[in-house]
Structure formats: C-alpha cells, structure tokens
Amino acid sequence: MKDIFVQSNTNSYHITVGESIRFQLEDYLKKDYSSILIVSDENVAALYLDDILKNFSDKPIFQSVVPAGEQSKNMQTFYQLQTDAINYALDRESLIIALGGGVVGDLAGFAAATYMRGIDYIQMPTTILAHDSSVGGKVAINHELGKNLIGNFYPPQAVVYDVETLKSLNEREVRSGYAELIKEALIADTDFYHTLLETDIYNLSNSELQDHLQRGIKIKAHIVEVDEKESGIRKHLNLGHTLGHALESDLGYGKLTHGEAVAIGLLFSLHVSEQVFAVEQPFEELALWLKNNRYPLSDIDYQTDRLINKMKSDKKSVKSKIQMVLLKELAFPVVEELKDDDIEKYLNSFIVRMV
Amino acid sequence: MKDIFVQSNTNSYHITVGESIRFQLEDYLKKDYSSILIVSDENVAALYLDDILKNFSDKPIFQSVVPAGEQSKNMQTFYQLQTDAINYALDRESLIIALGGGVVGDLAGFAAATYMRGIDYIQMPTTILAHDSSVGGKVAINHELGKNLIGNFYPPQAVVYDVETLKSLNEREVRSGYAELIKEALIADTDFYHTLLETDIYNLSNSELQDHLQRGIKIKAHIVEVDEKESGIRKHLNLGHTLGHALESDLGYGKLTHGEAVAIGLLFSLHVSEQVFAVEQPFEELALWLKNNRYPLSDIDYQTDRLINKMKSDKKSVKSKIQMVLLKELAFPVVEELKDDDIEKYLNSFIVRMV
Incomplete structure (x- = not known):
C-alpha cells in the first residue's frame, strides 16, 4: 500500500491504493465531521455499503442510493441529492463519501461542490475506470445536449481505493x-x-x-x-x-x-x-x-x-x-x-x- | 469614479463605481473573449440591454432574458441558461455578463461557475441591494427547501457599477x-x-x-x-x-x-x-x-x-x-x-x- 500525494492550487490530498482499506476509513478523514452522507448506486450499495457503514458508529450517517448507470448524472438526480442532504440536515461540517464508479464520483462530487457552496467529500472508486475520474477534482453532471457540461473543479479531501472492490467487475x-x-x-x-x-x-x-x-x-x-x-x-x-x-x-x-x-x-x-x-x-x-x-x-x-x-x-x-x-x-x-x-x-x- | 481592488484566494478583480461606465465596458475586460452572453431580467433588459450591446460590435454577442424576481433563481431557469450557452456555442474563452440585481447576479454567476466547469463573468449590478451580492463571489440558486442552498464561491472578473442605472429604482x-x-x-x-x-x-x-x-x-x-x-x-x-x-x-x-x-x-x-x-x-x-x-x-x-x-x-x-x-x-x-x-x-x- 502506497500513498500518492496531490498538491493542487486549491487543496492537497492523498490517494491511497490498497487492500481492505474500506474498513479503515477513519484513518483517511482529515477532521471530525458532524455527519456523513454516503452516495452510491444500486449495484455498488448491495455489495459494499454495509462495509462502509461499519466504519462509523459514533456519528450521524446517511445514505443516498441512485440508479446505476450514466443516466443518473442528470439534473433530477443531482437535485434529489441536494434534497437528501437538506433533509438529513447536513451542514458545512459534514462529509459526503462517493462510493462507486465514475458516475457516482462525478455526481456526488458535484453535489458536494455545490451544497451550501461546497462541503468536503472523499472518493472511493469501485471501478478501474474511476482511477482516472476520482483524481483531479473534475466533477460534473450531463446536460441533455452534452456530457459533463455542468460542473466544477473541486478536489476531494482524499481518494481511498480498495482494490478488493474491483474483484466484482465484469x-x-x-x-x-x-x-x-x-x-x-x-x-x-x-x-x-x-x-x-x-x-x-x-x-x-x-x-x-x-x-x-x-x-x-x-x-x-x-x-x-x-x-x-x-x-x-x-x-x-x-x-x-x-x-x-x-x-x-x-x-x-x-x-x-x-x-x-x-x-x-x-x-x-x-x-x-x-x-x-x-x-x-x-x-x-x-x-x-x-x-x-x-x-x-x-x-x-x-x-x-x-x-x-x-x-x-x-x-x-x-x-x-x-x-x-x-x-x-x-x-x-x-x-x-x-x-x-x-x-x-x-x-x-x-x-x-x-x- | 474610484476603483476598489479585491484580492481573494482564487482571483483578484476591480470594482468600479461610476457614472455612464456601462458605455465603456471594453475598459474592464481582462482579455479578448471569443463570445459574450448577457444575462438579464425582463425589467432591466428593457432599460439597459441596448446600452450594453453597443459596447461590442466586433464579436458574437448573445442575450438570455429571464423573468424578473426571486423565482428565477431556480433549477429550471439555471438549466435554461446552460442550454442557451450551449446553443450559442459559448466555449471556455467566452464571457458571461450578469446585468441586473442580486437574482440575476447569483443566477448568472452560478451558470458561469458551472458551465464547462467555469468560465469568466462580470457583475453589472443595477440595484443598490446588489452592491452586496455582486462582491465576494457567492453565487447560488434556491432549493425549494431553502434559499441559496445550491451554489459556489466563484469570484467575478470585474464588478462594473454604473450608478445611473440606479435612478430607475422604486x-x-x-x-x-x-x-x-x-x-x-x-x-x-x-x-x-x-x-x-x-x-x-x-x-x-x-x-x-x-x-x-x-x-x-x-x-x-x-x-x-x-x-x-x-x-x-x-x-x-x-x-x-x-x-x-x-x-x-x-x-x-x-x-x-x-x-x-x-x-x-x-x-x-x-x-x-x-x-x-x-x-x-x-x-x-x-x-x-x-x-x-x-x-x-x-x-x-x-x-x-x-x-x-x-x-x-x-x-x-x-x-x-x-x-x-x-x-x-x-x-x-x-x-x-x-x-x-x-x-x-x-x-x-x-x-x-x-x-
């Protein structure tokens, strides 16, 4: 297990690639968050959501599960995440965890970038493809006229990449x-x-x-x-x-x-x-x-x-x-x-x- | 006419308060933009849009006019601005001008902050109230559950404040x-x-x-x-x-x-x-x-x-x-x-x- 450190203009963060590290998430949090919202899709949630929940017994933790696939990167799903965040009373000291592939990372990252003008989030990629999108802070949703046209540059606080979660890929x-x-x-x-x-x-x-x-x-x-x-x-x-x-x-x-x-x-x-x-x-x-x-x-x-x-x-x-x-x-x-x-x-x- | 200079973490810009300066906009642009989209509301557009258009004879210039009032700070109007920007083929070298009060400034600013992950914009406040919202880079739209819940910190490239446009305020x-x-x-x-x-x-x-x-x-x-x-x-x-x-x-x-x-x-x-x-x-x-x-x-x-x-x-x-x-x-x-x-x-x- 090796760390890669990224120092961008707006933020610095670690990328950790390792085995079983989804059970040690506390090690990768930069501060004591007031509450946590895990965003995932139906496929990934069925496999790994419980593993993530086990990390946090001592604070309010919530989940938003979206349909799997590119079509979730739309305005309606984005707005639904905002509604969830409000209903769960997330505040500026809350954290969003994006658990999934590139779609979940882009969508949850953009929700974090814009909720109350920006709260912390971490990326937990569960696909090989997402090694790319989870690093670098590009977050977005699609417009019906084009991909990724609505978004931000908004780096995560950490990328936690558990290769065990890649074993279920087809x-x-x-x-x-x-x-x-x-x-x-x-x-x-x-x-x-x-x-x-x-x-x-x-x-x-x-x-x-x-x-x-x-x-x-x-x-x-x-x-x-x-x-x-x-x-x-x-x-x-x-x-x-x-x-x-x-x-x-x-x-x-x-x-x-x-x-x-x-x-x-x-x-x-x-x-x-x-x-x-x-x-x-x-x-x-x-x-x-x-x-x-x-x-x-x-x-x-x-x-x-x-x-x-x-x-x-x-x-x-x-x-x-x-x-x-x-x-x-x-x-x-x-x-x-x-x-x-x-x-x-x-x-x-x-x-x-x-x- | 005096300039106020703002040096923020992410950007620096001038705020100019003066008379008739809406006719000298070229002086306040930092670069040669590929195209310009003016966002305004129905009331302000009727009064001042033509004045602004006169500034730019040499490049593609477009307009999006939204209904006046707080209800325009919603998801649908935001999405419509994105659609306009795409249809007008705005690119990363384009500029958005927010001509109006706080609603237009917040809405157009958030559209600029998110279109292709962020393009330049300038604020042209036309209300006294907007002296506040046009400075500082807070941009947002409302969620039906609360005001300004979806937004960014995204400073403008300039604030151009023509006090003559305040004469029409009730x-x-x-x-x-x-x-x-x-x-x-x-x-x-x-x-x-x-x-x-x-x-x-x-x-x-x-x-x-x-x-x-x-x-x-x-x-x-x-x-x-x-x-x-x-x-x-x-x-x-x-x-x-x-x-x-x-x-x-x-x-x-x-x-x-x-x-x-x-x-x-x-x-x-x-x-x-x-x-x-x-x-x-x-x-x-x-x-x-x-x-x-x-x-x-x-x-x-x-x-x-x-x-x-x-x-x-x-x-x-x-x-x-x-x-x-x-x-x-x-x-x-x-x-x-x-x-x-x-x-x-x-x-x-x-x-x-x-x-």
Whole structure:
C-alpha cells in the first residue's frame, strides 16, 4: 500500500491504493465531521455499503442510493441529492463519501461542490475506470445536449481505493478501465505502455492491478498538480477522447462503454498523428492488443457528419475548431487544431483502416 | 469614479463605481473573449440591454432574458441558461455578463461557475441591494427547501457599477438596498453608520449614493479578502440575516423585500445583543430611522415556532444549533451560538417591543 500525494492550487490530498482499506476509513478523514452522507448506486450499495457503514458508529450517517448507470448524472438526480442532504440536515461540517464508479464520483462530487457552496467529500472508486475520474477534482453532471457540461473543479479531501472492490467487475468494466490506463501510458510513460501490452487484463493478480493503478494515477496526479484548471498540459489527458466522446454520444450511451469508445479514439489519434507528423506510430501493435483483449473495434456505425459536429461542440473546442491531442512520438503529446476538411479526410481513411 | 481592488484566494478583480461606465465596458475586460452572453431580467433588459450591446460590435454577442424576481433563481431557469450557452456555442474563452440585481447576479454567476466547469463573468449590478451580492463571489440558486442552498464561491472578473442605472429604482428597492448598507456600517464603520442615520434615502444626490456604495463595498471587500470561504469573519456579514432569512421565507418571498426583512433582523440582533451582553444598543435610534424611511416594521405576522425551525435549518447553522451575529458594541461583531429556549424567549420579547 502506497500513498500518492496531490498538491493542487486549491487543496492537497492523498490517494491511497490498497487492500481492505474500506474498513479503515477513519484513518483517511482529515477532521471530525458532524455527519456523513454516503452516495452510491444500486449495484455498488448491495455489495459494499454495509462495509462502509461499519466504519462509523459514533456519528450521524446517511445514505443516498441512485440508479446505476450514466443516466443518473442528470439534473433530477443531482437535485434529489441536494434534497437528501437538506433533509438529513447536513451542514458545512459534514462529509459526503462517493462510493462507486465514475458516475457516482462525478455526481456526488458535484453535489458536494455545490451544497451550501461546497462541503468536503472523499472518493472511493469501485471501478478501474474511476482511477482516472476520482483524481483531479473534475466533477460534473450531463446536460441533455452534452456530457459533463455542468460542473466544477473541486478536489476531494482524499481518494481511498480498495482494490478488493474491483474483484466484482465484469469483463466490459475491466476493458473500459484499462483503456484509460493505456491512454496515460501513451502520453507519459513508454515503459508502462510496454508493460500493459504484455498484460492479459482478464487474468490479473492483485499486485499487478495495484501496480497498474498506481502508475496510471501517478501520471494523472502529476499533470493535475501542474495544471488543475486545464489551461495547458491537462489537455493531454484528452488523448483519444475527441472521437471517443463523439462516438459514445452518437451511438447512444451504453452501446460502447466509455473505455471502449476511448480505445477507438486512441487508435484514431495515432492514425491522425501519423498523417500530421509523417511518423510511424504503434497503431497496428495497439490495435492487435485491443483485439486480443476483446475490445469491440469492428462493426462500428460511423456517421461521419454527425461525429464531426459532435467533435466541434466538445467543450475542449475553442471557437468551434476541433482540437485534438496527438503524439509526436510515444510519451510526447501535443495539442493541435485541425481543419474540418482534414478531420473528415482522416476519419474516412481511419474507417477504411478499421474494417 | 474610484476603483476598489479585491484580492481573494482564487482571483483578484476591480470594482468600479461610476457614472455612464456601462458605455465603456471594453475598459474592464481582462482579455479578448471569443463570445459574450448577457444575462438579464425582463425589467432591466428593457432599460439597459441596448446600452450594453453597443459596447461590442466586433464579436458574437448573445442575450438570455429571464423573468424578473426571486423565482428565477431556480433549477429550471439555471438549466435554461446552460442550454442557451450551449446553443450559442459559448466555449471556455467566452464571457458571461450578469446585468441586473442580486437574482440575476447569483443566477448568472452560478451558470458561469458551472458551465464547462467555469468560465469568466462580470457583475453589472443595477440595484443598490446588489452592491452586496455582486462582491465576494457567492453565487447560488434556491432549493425549494431553502434559499441559496445550491451554489459556489466563484469570484467575478470585474464588478462594473454604473450608478445611473440606479435612478430607475422604486422606493421599495431603495429601502431594500439601504438595509445592507446599514448592516455593513453596523459591523465595521461607526462613522458611516452615523452618516446613514442622517440620510433621507429617497432624496439622494449621485455623489452621496456613490459615496455610500463605495463605503459599503469597501467593508464587504475587506472582509472577503480576509475570509473568502466564510470560515471566520465573513460570517459577520450575516448580521440581521438569521431572522431576516427566516422571515422572508416564512412570509413568502416578495411579501417583504430582502432588505426589509434584514432591517427587522438587524433590530432583532440589537435586541438579542442587549440581552446577551447586557449593554445598551442603538435599537430605538435605528428603529426610528427605519420608520422614518418607511420600512415596514409593524403588522408583521411572526410565527415563532416556524421561524425558529427555519433559523435552525439556515446553512450557517452547525449541528442544527442557531448561530447569530451579535454586536458587543457598534463595529464590534461576534458570532454566538444560542440555545433554542433562549432564542424563543428573545423572539417573544422582541415581538412585544415591535408592536
């Protein structure tokens, strides 16, 4: 068990990855809170909520359980959490615990960021994918016109990551999480990238999993320390997300998991990087590994015009120009603004290559 | 025209109080924004929106006009502003201008704080009351169970206060605004308090009004610099607000204006201060001035039990104990936690005194 320390502009906090640490939560609280609200979803609550409750016998503790899935990141569920917090009489000395995947983390984090103009919260991720979203303080809900459009930068007080809670993940969830680990490796750590390419993600030891999570989180944490508000290098974390977000949204959430869509987006970034910089990229190598690990790469319904429009309305775009993170080489990401015509050309040749 | 400079933890900005400065907005923008959204209400838009539009001929400029009144500080209107911002393709380099009173400032400020996790905004207050809310970065909307329960601390990039826009205020609005000036004087500036007690608020020269606003804002700005997140002395600004908020909510918003409710709350604070510290307070003097300036002080329907419950659920309360700001003497505020029984006793004797 190792701690990673994050010092951001607005807050500093520890990220702890370990086994069974969900039973020692008191160790990770920075102060004596007046009351605690645990926010979770139906699936995670059934498995781990009782474990968390056992930590706190001496103070008022409440729970809000939301439906599982992306659709809970909406205005109605957000408002319901606010109602719960008021009805449970949470005050400015209360704590919210986000127990679950990225949806719960983003939703509960945004509720904490806005309840009475902001109270403390901690992240307890229960998916591999959430190693990414639980670090860095990005919290949000979706607007019906786009993902994560309503939110804040609001760092947690701690991230407590019990890898035992990852044992209940199914194959799709493992796949989804590893796509973000591959992304982090691609932008910052060539060694880690090669390690991952030798990994069978469905046969992981606890120590392998911990090691991968820690390496991914370190990359993320370092970037967030330098650029919390995403005015510079934090944009590199969007590698694979320009097309990834557009695909996820265009196909309808749930058709592809976030990570599955990002995996395709990563290949697209490598494809575009090859064209723009006229250098070879490990496109085929990564595509093969993704295929071996059963990522859905073929039979995708690419609607070129719609995808381009969605990429233009991404919140990372400025003046409706598409910005993409590309790789000059492994671990050397750059942000490039692309013309619509070029994007269309690259997308068409990418689709041909993916068949 | 004088500038007041605020250096908070997260941002620094200028507050400019002057005449006709709504026509020179370019001078107050910190950078070249990609587009601008002006948020206003129906009343203010009819009077001043065109003046603001004249400032910007060279870039995309949009408007969102919401219904006038407190009821616009709700989730639906907030969501509509987000929809507008998306449809107008605002990006992270865009600016929101909040043109109006406290409702517009709080609502548009919260929209800016959360749109794509936060874009720049400036405050253009058009009421006297908003001298208070436009400075300090508190932005929020109401929950149906309580005022300002959903929000952020998110400072503006500038406050541009054109006193000419105050000429259209009616008597109630002038009264409402001066209650907060009296509050600021009571907590921090005995001279200013005596000046105000010699003022007929319905016959003000432009220079008197500017002077009063600047003195009030200076007090507010100083407090916000020291304690942006309200963990200490910022609480002093709640003088008069414990009962004020409860009354406003219990009678139904609109029955009393915010300032009228705060005026009664100020008298209550002086009343309780007399009991708790056994010192004389300028209760009668202030009550007389308020009466002379036609503040509604009698014929108020005090529902003691309901008021106490509302005071307990105020977001400044901790563990459901009522905290009140009291005065040991003029310009010497302290925060005291009061027992429910004592509050009830003080409230009953206050009601008798107010008949």
